[in-house]
Amino acid sequence: MTPLGRHSITAAALALAATGGYLTARRTLTAQITAARHDATHDSLTGAYNRAGLTAAAPDLIAAAGRARRPVVVALVDLVGFKAVNDRHGHDAGDHILTTVAGRLAGIAGPAGIAARLGGDEFALVTTGPAARLADAERWLAGWLPHIHGRLTTPVTWHHGDPLAVGATIGATLATTDQPLSAWLTAADRAMYAARDQRTTTATAAPTIPPAVRRREMARPTSRLATAYPRAA
Incomplete structure (x- = not known):
């Protein structure tokens, strides 16, 4: 060469x-x-969205559902009795509950929905429902809240098959595209605090539209829906 x-x-x-x-x-x-x-x-412990991820992803989901004329529910979930589990069984058990609840919420949300851990033992859920009309959506939400409450509060299996009790307070609202996500989170938060004030583990739906928007766009009010459950041990 x-x-x-x-x-x-x-x-x-x-x-x-x-x-x-x-x-x-x-x-x-x-x-x-x-x-x-x-x-x-995303949350490093559970793999769910964190607050920043929820804020970034939810508007697109709400907008897409609006175009498809499908209702969107925004829900906040606050665990009940979580500190007692940590104190009695240790933080590993608490982390196991958080991870399990996040997984359950992801299953409820479905592939197009959003499950998020906002911090501590507080979670958020944004997903769509099957109904197309507002009245149908409200009826669907009334039946859906007890269903997801039951799924979230099923005892979590721990070491040697020991069950860990999980309680939850849920506040929810139906969202539309005419308000930012923060307005719907605020409405869901009010519903959750109203449920908490009843001193029960409760699933509660807030009015579908915040009061200022409702006065402008709707002639009749929407009543609050509430279903109470005994507080978990």
Whole structure:
């Protein structure tokens, strides 16, 4: 092989190595960016969305449901008796409950919905319902809340099959596209506090539309729906 030939092969090899190194570095950087974005929008313990992730993802879900004329429920969930589990069984048991509840909420939300852990033992859920008309949606929500309450409060299996009691207070509202997510979270939060004031583990639905919007757009009020359950041990 001539010196010129050897030089050409060496140059080609160096160029290929440089290209391969660039592609590897690019793939590594892309993976790091993807991981960083995921970490910024998801809870590290449960894998559910965090508050930032919920805020970013929920408006698109609500808008898409509005275009499809499907109702959207925004719900807040506050666990009851969680501190007692931590105190009695330790933080590993508490973490197990949080992870289990997050998984249950993800199953309830479905592939298009959003389950989020907002912090501590407070969760949020944004998902769609099957009804198309407002009245149907409210009837659906009235029956749906006891259903999800039952799923969330099923005792969690712990070491050696020991059951851990899970209680939950749920506040919910039906959301539309004419208000930001913060308005619906506020409405769901009011419903949850109203349920908590009853000193029961309760599933409560707030009025579908916040009062200011309701006065402007609806002639008749929507009554609050509530179903009470005994407080979990």
